[in-house]
Amino acid sequence: MTPARMRPTHPVDRRLPDLVTAFSLVSDASGETLEGVTVRGVTVASDDVEPGDLFVGIPGLRRHGATFAPGAVEAGAVAVLTDAAGAALLDLPPDVPVLVAEDPRALAGPVAAWVHGHPAERLTTVAVTGTNGKTTTTYFVDAALRAAHPLTAVLGTVELRIGDEAIESPRTTVEAPVLQALLALALERGATAMTTEASSHALALHRTAGTLFDVAAFTNLQRDHLDFHGDMEGYFADKARLFDPAQSRRGVVVVDDEWGRRLAAQARIPVETVATHVGDPAAADADWAVVGADIGLDGVGSTFVLRGPDGTDHEAVSPLPGLVNVSNAALAIVVAHAAGVDLDAAIDAVSHAHAIPGRMERVIERAPGRPLGLVDYAHTPDALVLALEAVRPITPGRLVIVFGSDGDRDRGKRPIMGQIAARLADVLVVTDENPRSEEPASIRSAILTGVRKQRPDLHDVREVEPRAQAIREALALAREGDTVIVTGKGHEPTQEIAGVFHRYNDRDVLRAALAEGVVGSAWTDRTGEPA
Ligand SMILES: CC(=O)N[C@H]1[C@@H](OP(=O)(O)OP(=O)(O)OC[C@H]2O[C@@H](n3ccc(=O)[nH]c3=O)[C@H](O)[C@@H]2O)O[C@H](CO)[C@@H](O)[C@@H]1O[C@H](C)C(=O)N[C@@H](C)C(=O)N[C@H](CCC(=O)O)C(=O)O
Numbered sequence: 001m002t003p004a005r006m007r008p009t010h011p012v013d014r015r016l017p018d019l020v021t022a023f024s025l026v027s028d029a030s031g032e033t034l035e036g037v038t039v040r041g042v043t044v045a046s047d048d049v050e051p052g053d054l055f056v057g058i059p060g061l062r063r064h065g066a067t068f069a070p071g072a073v074e075a076g077a078v079a080v081l082t083d084a085a086g087a088a089l090l091d092l093p094p095d096v097p098v099l100v101a102e103d104p105r106a107l108a109g110p111v112a113a114w115v116h117g118h119p120a121e122r123l124t125t126v127a128v129t130g131t132n133g134k135t136t137t138t139y140f141v142d143a144a145l146r147a148a149h150p151l152t153a154v155l156g157t158v159e160l161r162i163g164d165e166a167i168e169s170p171r172t173t174v175e176a177p178v179l180q181a182l183l184a185l186a187l188e189r190g191a192t193a194m195t196t197e198a199s200s201h202a203l204a205l206h207r208t209a210g211t212l213f214d215v216a217a218f219t220n221l222q223r224d225h226l227d228f229h230g231d232m233e234g235y236f237a238d239k240a241r242l243f244d245p246a247q248s249r250r251g252v253v254v255v256d257d258e259w260g261r262r263l264a265a266q267a268r269i270p271v272e273t274v275a276t277h278v279g280d281p282a283a284a285d286a287d288w289a290v291v292g293a294d295i296g297l298d299g300v301g302s303t304f305v306l307r308g309p310d311g312t313d314h315e316a317v318s319p320l321p322g323l324v325n326v327s328n329a330a331l332a333i334v335v336a337h338a339a340g341v342d343l344d345a346a347i348d349a350v351s352h353a354h355a356i357p358g359r360m361e362r363v364i365e366r367a368p369g370r371p372l373g374l375v376d377y378a379h380t381p382d383a384l385v386l387a388l389e390a391v392r393p394i395t396p397g398r399l400v401i402v403f404g405s406d407g408d409r410d411r412g413k414r415p416i417m418g419q420i421a422a423r424l425a426d427v428l429v430v431t432d433e434n435p436r437s438e439e440p441a442s443i444r445s446a447i448l449t450g451v452r453k454q455r456p457d458l459h460d461v462r463e464v465e466p467r468a469q470a471i472r473e474a475l476a477l478a479r480e481g482d483t484v485i486v487t488g489k490g491h492e493p494t495q496e497i498a499g500v501f502h503r504y505n506d507r508d509v510l511r512a513a514l515a516e517g518v519v520g521s522a523w524t525d526r527t528g529e530p531a
C-alpha cells in the first residue's frame with residue numbers, strides 16, 4: 001500500500017459550502033453547485049487522488065500543481081483549491097467548483113484536518129526535529145509512549161507505522177493531507193498517541209500545518225540542506241517554526257549546541273531544556289541534565305544519570321551504543337514525560353526500546369564464536385565519525401567496516417569518508433552504496449584515495465563488489481570479540497544501480513551470511529593470517 005492510500009476506512013462526507021465558509025475561500029461556483037458537493041479526502045498530488053477528494057493545486061517550486069487538475073478530476077476529484085494564478089490556468093467542467101485562496105500550500109494541512117475531523121486533537125502528538133537523531137529519538141519516544149498508550153503510531157524516514165502495521169515511508173515527513181489521513185486512520189485503529197519526525201523541508205513547506213502538537217522536540221542543528229534553506233540562519237528559522245504557538249503546545253530542546261540555546265531563548269511556547277554532554281557549562285542552566293554516563297553497558301548500550309528540574313538524579317539506560325544515543329534517550333525521556341508519561345515508566349521503556357531499523361541495529365548479537373554485527377545509516381562524514389567512535393569502546397577485538405558512498409550526490413565526501421574509516425576502523429571493506437547513474441568503480445576509487453592518505457599501504461583494506469559479497473567477506477574476516485559495522489544504507493529496502501531499484505537490505509544479507517556459517521571462515525589457524 002502507498003502512504004497516500006493509508007486513509008480512514010470510514011471517511012465522513014463534508015459539505016463543500018461549510019469548507020468554503022470555514023476557510024473564507026473564494027469560489028467561482030454558484031451556491032447551488034457548491035451545495036451538492038461533498039469531500040471526503042484531500043491531496044496535493046494528482047497521482048494520489050481518490051474519488052471524492054479535494055485536489056489542492058499548489059504553486060510548486062518547479063511547476064504549478066493546478067496544471068494537473070484535469071487529471072485529478074478525471075481520477076475522481078470533486079473540487080479544486082488553488083491560488084489566483086492556478087485558477088487562471090484552469091479549464092474544468094462547470095460542475096467542478098474551483099476554490100481560491102492566497103496560499104494553498106499552507107492551507108492543505110488545515111483543510112485536510114478539517115475534512116478528517118481534526119484527528120490530532122484526539123491523540124497525544126509529538127514531533128521531533130533537528131539535523132541528526134530524529135529517527136532514533138522518535139522511536140525512543142514511541143517506546144516510552146507505549147508505556148501509557150496501548151496503541152501508538154510512529155511516522156518518519158524508516159516507515160509509517162500504526163500499531164503493528166507498517167509500510168515503507170517515502171520521506172521523512174509525509175505531505176500535509178497524508179499526515180491528516182494517517183492520523184484519522186490511527187484514531188480509527190484505536191491509537192491514542194502518535195510521534196512523527198518533522199524535517200526542515202516539511203516545516204518550510206507547511207506539511208505539519210493543521211496539527212497542534214502536544215510536544216515539539218529539537219535534537220541539534222548541523223550544516224545540511226543549505227541548497228534548500230539558503231544558509232544556516234534560514235535552516236534554523238525553518239526548524240524554529242515547530243516551536244510556534246500555532247504548531248506546538250510546548251517544547252523540549254537539547255541545548256548542547258548554540259542553535260538549541262537560541263531556540264530555547266526565543267521560542268514563544270513553554271520550553272524545557274536538556275543538556276546531554278556531561279560537564280558542559282550549559283548544564284548549569286538547563287532544566288534537565290545528563291550528569292554522568294557510562295558507555296558500553298552489557299557490551300552495547302550505556303547507562304547514564306539524568307538530573308531533573310528538582311535536582312533528583314534518575315538512573316537511565318540507552319539501549320544503543322554511543323554518547324549520541326545517550327542524548328537521544330535523555331531527550332526522549334523528557335519528551336515522553338512532557339507528553340504525560342510517568343517519568344520512571346518512560347525511563348524503563350526507553351531502556352528496553354526495540355531495535356530501530358538500520359540505526360545502530362544489532363543484527364548479530366555478540367556471542368561465543370561470533371562478532372557483533374551492526375547496521376547503521378551513517379552516510380555523512382560526521383555521522384561516520386560518531387558511529388565508529390561509538391562502536392570502538394564496545395569492541396574488544398577488531399573493528400571491521402563495510403561501506404561505500406552514494407552516486408549522484410556530494411562527491412567531495414567520498415575521500416573524506418575513506419580517510420575517516422581508515423583512521424577509526426581496523427579492517428575496511430570498500431564497496432558500493434547506491435551508485436545511481438555513476439560508474440561504481442570510480443566511486444570506490446575516490447574513497448580509496450582518502451583511505452591511502454591515512455593508510456598508504458592499504459593494509460587490511462579490501463575492495464569488494466557487489467555489496468552483499470562485501471558483507472560476506474567482512475563476516476568471513478571477523479572473529480569473536482570483533483565488530484562488523486555496515487554503514488550507509490541503514491533500513492533501505494533497495495539499492496539503486498544505473499537507474500534501477502533492486503530489492504536489497506543490509507540486515508537480510510548479514511543474517512543470511514550468519515546462517516550460512518561464513519563467520520571467521522577466512523582464517524586458517526595454521527598461519528594466523530586471513531586467506
Ligand atoms: C524540495 C521539496 O521538498 N519539494 C517538495 C515540493 O515540491 P515542488 O514545490 O517542487 O513541487 P512541483 O514539482 O513544483 O509540483 C507542484 C505541485 O504539483 C503536484 N503535481 C506534480 C506532478 C504531477 O504529475 N501531479 C501533481 O499533482 C505536486 O504534488 C505539487 O503539489 O512540494 C511537493 C508537494 O508538497 C513535495 O512533494 C516536494 O517534495 C519532494 C518530493 C521531495 O523530494 N522532497 C524532499 C527533498 C524532502 O522533503 N525531504 C525531507 C527530508 C530531508 C532530509 O532530512 O534528508 C523529507 O521530509 O522527506
Ligand SMILES: Nc1ncnc2c1ncn2[C@@H]1O[C@H](COP(=O)(O)OP(=O)(O)OP(=O)(O)O)[C@@H](O)[C@H]1O
Pocket residue numbers: 130131132133134135136137157172197219220324325327328359376377378379383384386387
Ligand atoms: N543526537 C545525535 N547527534 C549527532 N548525531 C547523531 C545523533 N543521533 C544520531 N546521530 C547520527 O546520525 C545518523 C542518523 O541518525 P537518525 O537516523 O536517528 O537521524 P535523523 O535525524 O533521523 O537523520 P535522517 O533523516 O537522515 O534519518 C546516525 O548514523 C547516527 O550516527
